[in-house]
Amino acid sequence: MSETITKTLDLKGLSCPLPIAKTAQAIRDLQPGELIESLATDPGAVPDFNAWCTSTGNVLVEQTEDAGVFRFVIKKQ
Amino acid sequence: MLVVTAQGYGRQGYAMGTDDRLSLVLFSGTDDKLQAAAVLTVGAAAMARPVDVFLQYWALDAFRADRILKDHGVSPEAGPEGERAMRDQGKTHWSELFRQAKDLGQVRIQACADSMEMFHITTDDLDPLVDGIWGVASFFMEADGPVTFI
Numbered sequence: 001m002s003e004t005i006t007k008t009l010d011l012k013g014l015s016c017p018l019p020i021a022k023t024a025q026a027i028r029d030l031q032p033g034e035l036i037e038s039l040a041t042d043p044g045a046v047p048d049f050n051a052w053c054t055s056t057g058n059v060l061v062e063q064t065e066d067a068g069v070f071r072f073v074i075k076k077q
Numbered sequence: 078m079l080v081v082t083a084q085g086y087g088r089q090g091y092a093m094g095t096d097d098r099l100s101l102v103l104f105s106g107t108d109d110k111l112q113a114a115a116v117l118t119v120g121a122a123a124m125a126r127p128v129d130v131f132l133q134y135w136a137l138d139a140f141r142a143d144r145i146l147k148d149h150g151v152s153p154e155a156g157p158e159g160e161r162a163m164r165d166q167g168k169t170h171w172s173e174l175f176r177q178a179k180d181l182g183q184v185r186i187q188a189c190a191d192s193m194e195m196f197h198i199t200t201d202d203l204d205p206l207v208d209g210i211w212g213v214a215s216f217f218m219e220a221d222g223p224v225t226f227i
Contacts (some may be wrong), residue, residue, distance in 0.1 A: 015168060021177055024123040040203040055124050 005073065006034040012069060016044040020052050023074070027058065030076045035061070038072045045070050091168050093180055094099035099128045106135030108171065109151040112225050115174035122182030130175075131216045132207065133189040136227075138196060140188070145172050145204045164215050187211040 009026055011019040019040040027036050038049070046063070049072045053060040062073035099121040103114050114130070121128050132140055139149050151160045178184045189202060190212045196202075200210065 015166070017116055017123060018177075020123045021181060022118045024181055025177070035096065052124060 003035055005013075005037045006030055008037040009039065011038055011040040011045075013041060014040050016048065018042075019045045020048050022073075023049075024056075027028070027074070032067050032076050034076050036076065037070070038074070040070050040072070041068055042070075049074070050055050083171055087159065089152055096174060097126045098220065099126050100131070100216075100224045101128065102131045102133060102134035102216075102224055104133050105138035105152065105227060106137075106149055107151050109137065109155055109160075110150045110227050111149065111171040111204060112163070112168060112174075114159060115171035115178070117225075118183040118184060119174050119178040119181070120185050127183040128185070129216070130184070130186045131189060131220075131221050132186065133192045134195075137188055137192045137203075140186075140207055141198065142204045142205050143202075144197065145174060145206075172204065172206065179206070187216065189213070189216075194197060 007026060007030065009022060011022055014022070019038060019042055023038045024037065030036060032052075040049075042048075049060060049063070049070075052058075053074060055064070057077040059075040059077070060072060061075050064071045099117065100207050101114055101118065102110065105111070114189070118128050119131060139145065151163060155163065155180065173227050175184070175186065179186075186207050190210050191197070193210060
């Protein structure tokens with residue numbers, strides 16, 4: 001990925017709905033177009049990050065999973 | 078002040094025409110139910126939905142400044158095994174979740190005037206999470222959609 005990630009959040013071990021809440025909180029400090037990366041282990045994070053992005057208009061540009069850690073890259077609207 | 082919008086009457090101070098408000102009435106004062114209510118509130122706030130929380134009876138008692146962090150027990154249906162499972166999960170305390178929800182979005186926590194009278198307490202006795210006192214009529218003026226009772 002060519003774009004730079006402005007902020008990374010380590011949300012591993014947190015349960016629903018904190019990964020979303022902490023991401024929603026942190027994205028406020030970003031400028032539109034900037035990227036935030038969230039790392040979570042809560043299985044609910046997969047449907048939740050998709051729902052949250054759909055509902056708020058932020059764009060989920062990347063979603064991967066590695067050894068039980070879900071990684072979401074979100075572009076601020 | 079009421080403003081007529083395409084979708085009906087909106088309230089001043091909130092986005093006009095939004096009908097996605099979450100209106101929660103908290104009656105129970107046990108930690109499991111307050112935890113579940115706090116999770117719903119944070120989730121709704123993260124989704125940019127306004128939330129009104131109306132505290133009655135034992136839920137209001139749990140929001141008293143001097144006992145908010147004390148053990149409030151769990152619902153009878155939990156049983157000892159259910160209580161252990163909940164405590165072992167080690168979730169963030171419900172009061173902290175409500176605090177985060179208020180920081181995230183439009184969340185109002187209001188005490189029921191009648192329950193305040195029942196306990197003979199004033200707003201000074203309540204945790205600062207509580208924004209003020211509402212009567213039932215004030216609550217229903219704001220909650221023009223479905224109401225969830227916990």
